[in-house]
Amino acid sequence: MTQTRDTVLVVDDSPETLGFLTEAMEAEGVTILVATSGRQALAIAGRVTPDVILMDAVMPEMNGFDACRSLKAMPALAHVPVIFMTGLSETEHIVRGLASGGVDYLTKPIDLDELKARIRVHLANARASLSAQTALDAAGRHLVALSPDGRRIVWATPQASRLIDDLGIADAIETAAANSDGRLEVIVPNASPFLLAPVGTAGPGERLYRLGRSEAGETDLLKTRFGITAREAEVLLWIGRGKTNKDIGEILGLSPRTVNKHLEQIYAKLGVENRASAALKAADALHGG
Numbered sequence: 556m557t558q559t560r561d562t563v564l565v566v567d568d569s570p571e572t573l574g575f576l577t578e579a580m581e582a583e584g585v586t587i588l589v590a591t592s593g594r595q596a597l598a599i600a601g602r603v604t605p606d607v608i609l610m611d612a613v614m615p616e617m618n619g620f621d622a623c624r625s626l627k628a629m630p631a632l633a634h635v636p637v638i639f640m641t642g643l644s645e646t647e648h649i650v651r652g653l654a655s656g657g658v659d660y661l662t663k664p665i666d667l668d669e670l671k672a673r674i675r676v677h678l679a680n681a682r683a684s685l686s687a688q689t690a691l692d693a694a695g696r697h698l699v700a701l702s703p704d705g706r707r708i709v710w711a712t713p714q715a716s717r718l719i720d721d722l723g724i725a726d727a728i729e730t731a732a733a734n735s736d737g738r739l740e741v742i743v744p745n746a747s748p749f750l751l752a753p754v755g756t757a758g759p760g761e762r763l764y765r766l767g768r769s770e771a772g773e774t775d776l777l778k779t780r781f782g783i784t785a786r787e788a789e790v791l792l793w794i795g796r797g798k799t800n801k802d803i804g805e806i807l808g809l810s811p812r813t814v815n816k817h818l819e820q821i822y823a824k825l826g827v828e829n830r831a832s833a834a835l836k837a838a839d840a841l842h843g844g
Contacts, residue, residue, distance in 0.1 A: 556754065557602060558777070559676065559723050560827060561585050561588040561603060561606045561607070561674075561688075562585070562587075562603070562604075562605045562606050562607075563580055563585050563586070563587055563588070563601060563606065563607045563608070563609060563674070564578075564588040564589075564593075564596060564600060564605035564607070564608045564609070565577065565587060565588070565589055565590070565609045566589050566590045566592075566595075566596040566608065566609065566610045566611055566614075566619065566622065566734075567591070567609075567611040567614070567640065568592060568594065568611065568614045568615065569592050569611070569640060572640075572665075573589055573591070573664075575665075576609065576665070576670075577589065579667050583671065584712060588603060588605055591592075592614055592615070592616055592617060593614055593616065593617030593618065593619060593621060593622030593625075594616060594617050594622075596608070596610070596622050596626070596679070597622065597625055597626065598665065600626060600629075601630055601632075604631060605635060605740065606635070606678055606681070607635065607637075607638065607674050607677060607681075608623075608626065608635055608636070608637045608638070608655070609640055609670075610622065610623055610637050610638065610639050610640065610715070611639075611640050611641065612639050612641035612643055612648065612660075613641065613642070613643065613654060614638070619639060619641075619652070619655075620655040621655070622650060622652055623637050623652070623655040623656045623657055624656060625684075627655075627656035627707070628707075630710065632840070633709050633710060634681055634709075634710070635679050635681065636658045636659070636678070636680070637656060637657045637658060637676035638657065638658065638659045638660065638661060638670075638673060638674070638677065639652040639659070639660035639661070639800065640660070640661050640665060640668045641660060641661075641662065641663065641664060642662065645810075658677050659673055659677060664780045669687060681713065686822045693831050695762050696715050697712065697715040697718060697763075697765070697766040697767060698711065698712045698715055698718075698754065698763060698764070698765055699711045699715050699728065699751060699763070699764050699765075700761040700762065700763050700764075700767050701729075701751075701761070701762050701764060702761070703730075703761075703762060705729075705731070705733070705739065705762065706724060706729050706730075706731060708728060708729060710761075711766075715766050718766065721764075722743055722749075724741055724743055724749065727741045727743070728741050728751065729743055729765075731751065734750075737753045738750045738751060738752050738753065739751035741766075742781045748765055748772065749767065749772065751764035751765070751766055751803060752764060752767065754832075767841065773792055773841055774788045774789055774792055775788070776792050776840060776841065777837060777840060778839070779790060780840045781824055781825055781836075781840070782820075782824060783820070783825075784819060784820075785805075786817060787817050787820055787821050787824070789807055790803055790807070790814060790817045790821060791821050791825075791833060791837050792837065793806060793834055794818075794821075794830060794834050794837060795834045795837030795838050795841065796832075797834070800814045800815060818830070818833075821833055
C-alpha cells in the first residue's frame with residue numbers, strides 16, 4: 556500500500572475475520588497486529604503504536620466503541636485513525652462510532668478494495684496532522700487542539716502542556732464555556748482566567764486554540780514583570796497588539812497626549828527607545844520568551 560511498511564492493528568473476536576484480513580493485508584506488505592478483544596487491543600497498542608486500527612464494533616466484555624474511547628484518551632495514540640468494522644448499519648451505530656473517536660466505518664462483509672482505499676486516505680490525513688503538530692511543537696507556542704465538541708484535549712504543544720500541568724487546568728479546559736467571540740474562558744482558582752482563542756483547524760476532527768491569559772491576566776503579568784503601573788501595563792498590552800496611540804486612547808478613554816506620556820514612562824522603565832522594542836518585550840513576557 557505504501558513504500559514504507561505500515562502497521563495495522565486488527566481488533567475482532569472472529570477468527571475468520573482476523574484470518575481473512577491478516578492474509579489480505581500481509582499480501583499488501585503491511586505488518587499486522589491482532590487483538591481479539593478491546594482490552595487486548597489497549598494492551599498491544601500501549602506497547603506498539605500502530606499506524607491504523609481496524610476495530611470491530613461488537614465484542615464481548617469491552618465493545619469497540621469503549622475501546623476506541625480508551626485509545627483516544629491515551630496521548631501517544633490520540634492521532635491514530637480508528638476505522639470501525641461492523642455489521643451494524645443503523646445510523647445510531649454509525650454516529651456512536653464516530654462520536655467515540657472513529658474516523659470511518661465499513662459494513663461487513665468487508666470489501667478489500669474499499670478497505671485499502673480508506674486506509675490510504677486516513678493514513679495520509681493522520682500523517683499530515685502529525686506533521687502539522689510537530690511543526691507547531693517546534694514553533695514554541697502555547698497551542699491546544701480540542702475535539703470538535705471542545706470536550707477533549709487531543710494534543711497540546713510542549714509549552715501548553717507544561718502550563719496546563721502546572722496550573723492543573725485540563726478539566727477546566729474541557730468544560731470551558733465559549734464567549735460570544737468563540738473564545739473559551741478557563742477558570743483558574745486564585746488567579747486570573749485564561750482564554751483559549753480559536754486559531755483554526757490542525758487536522759481532521761481537531762480545533763486549534765491559542766492558550767493565553769485573559770486581558771486582565773496579561774495586564775497583571777506586564778505590571779509585575781516590568782514594575783509599571785496598571786495604566787502603563789494596559790497601554791503596553793495594546794502596543795504589543797499593534798494598536799496606534801489614537802486607537803489606544805479610544806480603547807482606554809485617554810487623550811493622545813496622555814498616551815504619549817505613558818509611553819515615555821514605559822520606554823524608560825523597560826530600557827527601550829522605541830515602540831517596536833517595547834512591543835517585542837511585551838510579546839516575550841506574555842508568550843514565554
